[in-house]
Amino acid sequence: MQSDTDWAVEAVQHASSAPDFAIQKLLSGTHRKLLTLVVINDGARVLLGLKKRGFGAGFYNGFGGKVDPGETIEEAAQRELQEEACITAELKDAGVLVFVFDDQPQPWEVHVFTASSYVGEPAETDEMRPQWFTHTDVPFDSMWADDLIWYPYLLRHEYFRGVFAFRQTTKLAWHTMLPPSPDS
Numbered sequence: 770m771q772s773d774t775d776w777a778v779e780a781v782q783h784a785s786s787a788p789d790f791a792i793q794k795l796l797s798g799t800h801r802k803l804l805t806l807v808v809i810n811d812g813a814r815v816l817l818g819l820k821k822r823g824f825g826a827g828f829y830n831g832f833g834g835k836v837d838p839g840e841t842i843e844e845a846a847q848r849e850l851q852e853e854a855c856i857t858a859e860l861k862d863a864g865v866l867v868f869v870f871d872d873q874p875q876p877w878e879v880h881v882f883t884a885s886s887y888v889g890e891p892a893e894t895d896e897m898r899p900q901w902f903t904h905t906d907v908p909f910d911s912m913w914a915d916d917l918i919w920y921p922y923l924l925r926h927e928y929f930r931g932v933f934a935f936r937q938t939t940k941l942a943w944h945t946m947l948p949p950s951p952d953s
C-alpha cells in the first residue's frame with residue numbers, strides 16, 4: 770500500500786538542505802506515529818488550549834492526540850476534542866504535518882482539522898485549559914515553533930502539507946511546505 774506521506778519522503782530527498790537525520794528517518798520506512806490536531810476557528814478567533822501535562826506541556830495548541838488502534842483518524846480527532854475541550858464539531862481537513870525528531874526513532878504524522886462552529890461549551894480538563902485568541906493575537910511565543918509557519922495557511926483556509934525537522938525535541942532545524950496535491 771502506498772503511504773499517504775510519500776510526499777514527505779520526496780520532499781526531504783529533493784531538498785538539498787534537509788538534515789541527514791530527517792532524510793534517514795523518513796527513508797527508513799519506520800512506522801509513523803499518527804496524531805490529530807483540531808483548531809476551532811470562528812472566523813475572527815481560534816480556540817486553543819494550554820497543555821497542562823505530558824508532551825508539549827506549557828505550550829498553547831489545538832486539541833488532539835494519538836490515534837488509537839481500530840480508530841479512524843477523524844474518530845480520534847473527535848474523541849480527543851471531546852476529552853480535552855468537552856466539545857464536538859463538524860471537522861474539516863486542514864492539512865498534514867510530518868515531524869521528524871533527531872532524538873526519536875519514529876516520525877510523526879499529524880492530521881490537522883478545523884471547524885467553524887461546535888456543540889457544547891469549551892471547558893477546562895485535566896489536560897488542557899481552553900482560551901480564545903483573535904487571529905492577530907495567536908500566542909506563537911508560547912507555541913510549537915512550526916505553528917508560526919502553518920497557521921497562516923489554516924487561517925486563510927488553504928490546505929497545507931509540511932515537513933519539519935526538530936533537534937532536541939523542540940528546536941526547529943528545518944522545514945518545507947508543499948503545494949497542495951492535485952486530488953486534495
Ligand SMILES: CNc1ncnc2c1ncn2[C@@H]1O[C@H](COP(=O)(O)OP(=O)(O)OP(=O)(O)O)[C@@H](O)[C@H]1O
Nearest residue numbers: 804805806823824825832833834835868879913915
Ligand atoms: C512538534 N511540533 C508540534 N507542533 C504542533 N503540535 C504538535 C507538535 N507535536 C505534537 N503536537 C500535538 O500535540 C498533541 C500531543 O498529544 P499527546 O498529549 O501526546 O497525545 P495523547 O493525548 O494521545 O497523549 P496521552 O495518551 O494523554 O499521553 C497532539 O495533538 C499533537 O498533534
